[in-house]
Amino acid sequence: MHRDANAMRWGVRIHALCYVAANLIQILVWWLFTPGLHFWPIWSIIGWGAGLIAHVWGVRAATRRLIRT
DSSP, X not given: OHHHHHHHHXXXXXXXXXXXXXXXXXXHHHHHHOTTSOOTHXXXXXXXXXXXXXXXXXXXXXXXXXXXX
């Protein structure tokens, strides 16, 4: 039971780390090559951010269910 909850939490941590790293790289690419143009990394930040929030929400709900049982 607790092993499953810990694995899910680690999954969220890894997802968040990838989110931050990938978006920082995209911002760096934007800043180096197209700083005067539209801030295009915003679409990845918003879209992937929504997926990350859904992941966190799902894991929190699942871990609550695991802890109750």
